[in-house]
Amino acid sequence: MDEEFLSERAKNLKPSGIRKFFDLVANTKGVISLGIGEPDYVTPWKICASAVKSIQQGMTMYTSNAGLPELRHAICNDIKSRFGLDYEISNCLVSVGVSEALDLAARATLNPGDEVIIPEPSYVAYPAVVELAGGKVVPVPTYESNNFEITASDIEKKITPKTKAILLGYPCNPTGAIMTRERMMEIADVVKRHNLIVYADEIYERLTYGATHVCFASIPGMQERTVLLGGFSKAYAMTGWRVGYALAPDKILAAMLKIHQHTIMCASTASQMAAITAIKECGPDSDRMVEDYNKRRLFIVGGLRRCGFSCFEPKGAFYAFPNITSTGLTSEQFAEQLLEQQKVAVIPGTAFGESGEGYVRCCYATGMDDIHEALNRIKKFVDSLK
Ligand SMILES: Cc1ncc(COP(=O)(O)O)c(C=O)c1O
Numbered sequence: 117m118d119e120e121f122l123s124e125r126a127k128n129l130k131p132s133g134i135r136k137f138f139d140l141v142a143n144t145k146g147v148i149s150l151g152i153g154e155p156d157y158v159t160p161w162k163i164c165a166s167a168v169k170s171i172q173q174g175m176t177m178y179t180s181n182a183g184l185p186e187l188r189h190a191i192c193n194d195i196k197s198r199f200g201l202d203y204e205i206s207n208c209l210v211s212v213g214v215s216e217a218l219d220l221a222a223r224a225t226l227n228p229g230d231e232v233i234i235p236e237p238s239y240v241a242y243p244a245v246v247e248l249a250g251g252k253v254v255p256v257p258t259y260e261s262n263n264f265e266i267t268a269s270d271i272e273k274k275i276t277p278k279t280k281a282i283l284l285g286y287p288c289n290p291t292g293a294i295m296t297r298e299r300m301m302e303i304a305d306v307v308k309r310h311n312l313i314v315y316a317d318e319i320y321e322r323l324t325y326g327a328t329h330v331c332f333a334s335i336p337g338m339q340e341r342t343v344l345l346g347g348f349s350k351a352y353a354m355t356g357w358r359v360g361y362a363l364a365p366d367k368i369l370a371a372m373l374k375i376h377q378h379t380i381m382c383a384s385t386a387s388q389m390a391a392i393t394a395i396k397e398c399g400p401d402s403d404r405m406v407e408d409y410n411k412r413r414l415f416i417v418g419g420l421r422r423c424g425f426s427c428f429e430p431k432g433a434f435y436a437f438p439n440i441t442s443t444g445l446t447s448e449q450f451a452e453q454l455l456e457q458q459k460v461a462v463i464p465g466t467a468f469g470e471s472g473e474g475y476v477r478c479c480y481a482t483g484m485d486d487i488h489e490a491l492n493r494i495k496k497f498v499d500s501l502k
Contacts, residue, residue: 133467170389183210222249224371235266237468257471264293268302290477292430419491458493
């Protein structure tokens with residue numbers, strides 16, 4: 117009966133395909149999970165200690181809405197040192213994770229019916245964020261044969277007079293793809309010609325293997341058209357701290373800040389103090405985690421290939437995205453049956469959009485022993501299908 121009180125937007129919102137799967141996992145004992153997309157490390161102690169210290173010192177009040185100036189300076193310096201981009205701290209907003217920053221970017225820039233081009237498969241929250249802001253999602257499939265990079269020509273085919281923005285999430289969750297500078301330059305050309313903006317979700321930018329991440333805002337002419345989103349969750353194993361940031365041109369940042377002021381006030385003070393230590397002092401800790409992810413990445417990709425799958429070699433983030441079409445099962449059937457029969461949780465590719473059909477996402481931010489055992493079980497499962 118309370119259904120009648122729901123807004124159309126809430127009613128139309130699809131539940132996350134990932135959550136549905138976690139509910140199944142929660143009810144099965146002895147599961148090895150390659151499902152959840154978060155680091156298995158605890159936050160480096162130095163980071164935790166600075167939060168504890170700030171609480172002991174009584175730093176328990178709100179910070180300024182945009183975030184602690186020291187943190188915003190540190191973010192701007194970090195981006196300058198790694199990508200050569202100049203941002204004033206007035207162009208930087210500290211958010212409650214990239215999740216909030218994405219929501220702010222969409223709400224600050226979209227009018228009802230504005231279209232946003234999103235490569236697919238991609239992070240589950242992208243369509244929801246755009247729809248909740250009144251925008252319309254225009255998916256553009258990406259392909260294993262093309263290293264899951266989105267191309268300028270595929271984008272251009274979907275452009276209409278209503279197109280406002282492109283949401284680029286690279287390194288990509290779930291494919292592990294990154295974009296080459298050449299492809300980004302071609303996209304930048306489309307962005308300029310059609311007068312668009314870009315939301316660049318670069319939360320995995322520190323997690324690359326052998327290939328260097330290209331920051332979209334560093335492509336000539338793109339800084340003034342890009343809302344650059346970054347965070348602490350993945351690089352510093354800080355998912356529970358809920359800190360991220362947005363760097364954007366003046367007017368867009370001011371609009372995002374207004375929404376943030378009214379809805380959030382500020383990110384948690386202790387978490388911001390922790391983030392200052394992370395960004396200033398914990399680059400080496402992050403590098404060590406990345407080295408470890410790299411070992412796991414090579415191990416899981418090799419193992420999945422030995423199971424008979426074609427598996428794109430991920431160049432960033434911490435996901436492998438094997439092609440499971442040789443089993444004759446759909447992504448959902450594969451994930452459900454693997455869980456039922458061998459107690460291994462993976463996420464069906466379709467949770468990341470229709471073009472994820474034929475794939476499953478395996479997160480390798482999991483201990484090596486578990487990955488080893490999961491691969492043995494996957495092999496048994498695949499053999500049982502023959
Ligand atoms: C691509 C991508 N963007 C954003 C997020 C959300 O990150 P945060 O913890 O900073 O809100 C995630 C989390 O999985 C992600 O994979």
